[in-house]
Amino acid sequence: MSPEVVSKLREQLTTGDDVVDPKTWAGSVPAAFGIAPRLRIGAKRWLNVVWLLPIGWALLLLGVAAAQYLRGIPSVEAFVQAHPGTGFATTFATPMPLWLRAQHFLNLLFLTFIVRAGAQILADHPFLYWTRHSTPGKEWLRMQKAVPHIPLWTAKDDSLTLPKHIGLPGIRHSIGLARWWHLGVDTLWLANGIVFFVLLFASGEWRRIVPTSWQVFPDAASVLLQYLSLRWPADESWVAYNGLQMLAYFITVFVAAPLALVTGLGMSPALSTRFHAISKRLSIQSARSLHFLVLCWFLFFTFVHVTLVFATSALRNLNHIYTGTNAKDWVGFGIFAVSMAVVAITWFAASPLTLRHPRLIQRAGFALVGPAQRLFEHLDAEPGTYTEKDVSPYFWHNGKYPETAEYRALFDSQFADWRLHIHGLVENPVELSLADLRALPHHEQITQHFCIQGWSGIAKWGGVSMQTILDLVKPTPAAKWVVFYSLGDGADGGRYYDAHPIEQMRYHLTMLAYDMNGAPVSYGHGAPLRLRNEVQLGFKQVKWIAGIEFVADIAEVGGGYGGYNEDHEFFGYRQSI
Numbered sequence: 001m002s003p004e005v006v007s008k009l010r011e012q013l014t015t016g017d018d019v020v021d022p023k024t025w026a027g028s029v030p031a032a033f034g035i036a037p038r039l040r041i042g043a044k045r046w047l048n049v050v051w052l053l054p055i056g057w058a059l060l061l062l063g064v065a066a067a068q069y070l071r072g073i074p075s076v077e078a079f080v081q082a083h084p085g086t087g088f089a090t091t092f093a094t095p096m097p098l099w100l101r102a103q104h105f106l107n108l109l110f111l112t113f114i115v116r117a118g119a120q121i122l123a124d125h126p127f128l129y130w131t132r133h134s135t136p137g138k139e140w141l142r143m144q145k146a147v148p149h150i151p152l153w154t155a156k157d158d159s160l161t162l163p164k165h166i167g168l169p170g171i172r173h174s175i176g177l178a179r180w181w182h183l184g185v186d187t188l189w190l191a192n193g194i195v196f197f198v199l200l201f202a203s204g205e206w207r208r209i210v211p212t213s214w215q216v217f218p219d220a221a222s223v224l225l226q227y228l229s230l231r232w233p234a235d236e237s238w239v240a241y242n243g244l245q246m247l248a249y250f251i252t253v254f255v256a257a258p259l260a261l262v263t264g265l266g267m268s269p270a271l272s273t274r275f276h277a278i279s280k281r282l283s284i285q286s287a288r289s290l291h292f293l294v295l296c297w298f299l300f301f302t303f304v305h306v307t308l309v310f311a312t313s314a315l316r317n318l319n320h321i322y323t324g325t326n327a328k329d330w331v332g333f334g335i336f337a338v339s340m341a342v343v344a345i346t347w348f349a350a351s352p353l354t355l356r357h358p359r360l361i362q363r364a365g366f367a368l369v370g371p372a373q374r375l376f377e378h379l380d381a382e383p384g385t386y387t388e389k390d391v392s393p394y395f396w397h398n399g400k401y402p403e404t405a406e407y408r409a410l411f412d413s414q415f416a417d418w419r420l421h422i423h424g425l426v427e428n429p430v431e432l433s434l435a436d437l438r439a440l441p442h443h444e445q446i447t448q449h450f451c452i453q454g455w456s457g458i459a460k461w462g463g464v465s466m467q468t469i470l471d472l473v474k475p476t477p478a479a480k481w482v483v484f485y486s487l488g489d490g491a492d493g494g495r496y497y498d499a500h501p502i503e504q505m506r507y508h509l510t511m512l513a514y515d516m517n518g519a520p521v522s523y524g525h526g527a528p529l530r531l532r533n534e535v536q537l538g539f540k541q542v543k544w545i546a547g548i549e550f551v552a553d554i555a556e557v558g559g560g561y562g563g564y565n566e567d568h569e570f571f572g573y574r575q576s577i
C-alpha cells in the first residue's frame with residue numbers, strides 16, 4: 001500500500017468549528033417552519049390539531065352543563081355527599097419532608113431541558129408512525145408538509161426549525177446537541193427519580209399518592225363531577241389528596257415516568273436489535289409515538305396541576321410545596337418566585353450557551369450518558385430476526401450526495417476503476433475491486449436501520465462480513481479503531497468519514513454491503529459500497545466507501561471526535577442509544 005493513498009484520504013478531512021454560527025450551520029440550511037400539526041383520520045384525511053382547541057373548549061362547556069344538570073338529580077347528589085373525595089385516603093399530620101420538596105423542584109428544572117431538547121429532536125423528523133417502515137403518507141401525525149415525490153429527497157430536507165427559546169438549542173437540524181441535553185439531563189432526572197422512589201417507600205410518604213383502596217375510583221368520579229359543576233371539593237391537600245389528585249399523581253409518577261424511560265430505550269439500535277422479543281412488539285416507531293404521547297401527558301398534567309395550584313388556595317399551596325407549612329403567608333410564594341427566576345435564567349441561557357460552547361455540551365453530555373452507551377454496545381445480535389416479508393416498501397435517503405467529478409467518473413464506468421483501499425495498522429494492506437469483493441464469501445442480513453433523526457426502515461443487505469475483511473488484512477494489536485472514508489463530502493465540505501471500535505467489526509451484523517434488497521446498492525443508498533454496523537445509529541453507516549484505515553486512536557483523524565458528524569455537528573462517537 002502506497003503511503004500516498006493513506007495520506008490522500010486523511011488529507012481530505014476537515015476539522016469542524018468549535019462554535020456554532022447559525023448562518024453556516026449544517027451546510028447553511030435555511031430555516032424551515034413547517035405547518036401546524038396534522039392528525040391523520042382514516043387513509044387520506046388530515047385534521048389540523050388547532051381545531052382541537054375549540055373542540056376541547058366546547059366539550060368542556062358541555063361537561064360543565066352536564067355536571068350541573070347531574071348534580072340536580074338527588075341520587076347523584078347523594079353519591080357526591082357520600083364520596084366527598086378523600087374518605088379513602090391515609091391522612092398525614094406532618095408536612096412533606098424537605099427532600100420531597102427539593103426533589104419536586106429539581107424534577108421541574110430537569111424537565112424543562114428534557115422537554116425542549118425532546119421537541120428539538122422530534123423537529124428533526126417531524127412525523128410519527130406506528131410501524132417501523134416510516135412510509136410517507138402513513139404517519140399518524142405530521143408537522144411538515146407531505147413528503148414530495150422527489151426521488152432523492154432526504155430526511156434532512158424535512159427537518160424543522162423551532163424558535164430559539166422553545167427548541168434547545170433552537171436552530172434547524174441541531175439534533176446532535178439536542179440529544180446531549182435530552183439524554184444527559186435524562187440521567188440526572190432518572191437519578192432524581194430513583195432517589196425519590198427509594199425515599200418515598202422508605203418514609204411512608206408513598207401513601208400520599210398510591211391508592212390502597214378501590215374507593216379511589218368513586219371518589220375520583222365524584223371529585224371530577226364537583227370540579228366540572230364548578231362547586232369545587234373541599235381542599236384538604238395538606239392532609240390528604242382527593243381521589244382525582246391521587247390518580248393523576250399516581251399515573252404521572254408510576255406510569256408516565258417509567259414509560260418515558262422504556263419508550264426512550266425502545267428507540268435504541270443496540271437494544272432493539274438484540275432484544276427482539278420486545279422490539280418486535282414495541283417497534284422503534286411505536287416507542288417513539290408513545291414517547292411523544294408521554295410528553296403530551298406531562299404537558300397536560302403540568303398545565304392542570306399548575307392551574308389548580310393557583311386556582312385553589314394559592315398561598316397555602318405554595319407553602320405546602322416550598323416551606324412545608326400550612327400557613328397563608330407569602331413566604332412560600334417568595335421562594336417560588338426565586339425558584340422560577342432560576343428556571344427562567346437557565347431557560348434563556350441554555351440555547352445561547354449551547355451555540356457558544358458546543359464542545360462543552362458534547363463532552364458533558366457524553367460524560368453523563370456515555371457509560372450507558374458503552375454498556376449497550378456489547379450486544380452482538382445474530383442475523384435472522386427479520387425476513388423478506390419485513391422489508392420496508394420505502395427506505396428514506398439521507399445525508400449529502402457525492403458530487404465530485406471523481407465519483408461521477410467511477411459511477412459512469414460502473415465502478416470498474418473503483419478500488420477499496422484498506423490500510424493502516426494491518427499486516428496485509430489490500431486494494432480490492434468490486435469483483436474481488438464479490439469473490440469473497442457472501443454475507444447477507446435483513447436488518448433495521450435507525451436514523452438519529454427518528455425514521456427507520458428494514459432492508460436486506462448483501463456483501464462481505466467485516467470478519468472476512470479482518471481475516472484478510474490482519475489488524476495489528478495496536479489497531480483499536482476502524483475508520484471508513486467516503487468518496488463524498490459531508491454537509492460543510494471535507495470528506496465524510498466515521499470511526500468504529502474494532503471489537504464491533506467482529507460482530508455478526510457488521511458488514512460491507514454492495515447489494516440492497518437483491519440489487520446493487522443504488523447511488524442514493526451508497527454505491528458501490530456502504531457499511532452496516534447494526535449496534536449503531538444511521539449516521540455511522542458510511543456510504544460511498546473509498547477506503548478503510550485501522551488506527552490506534554481517533555484523535556489523530558479529522559477533527560479528532562470520531563467522525564464527520566462528531567466533528568462538525570457535535571454528535572457522539574458511540575451511539576448505541
Ligand SMILES: Nc1nc2c(c(=O)[nH]1)N[C@H]1C(S)=C(S)[C@@H](COP(=O)(O)O)O[C@H]1N2
Binds near residue numbers: 486487
Ligand atoms: N458518506 C456519507 N455517508 C452517510 C451519510 C452522509 O451524509 N455521507 N449520511 C448518513 C446518515 S445520517 C444516514 S441516516 C444513512 C442513510 O442511509 P440511506 O440514505 O441509505 O438511508 O447514511 C449515513 N451515511
Ligand SMILES: [Mo]
Binds near residue numbers: 398453538
Ligand atoms: Mo441519519
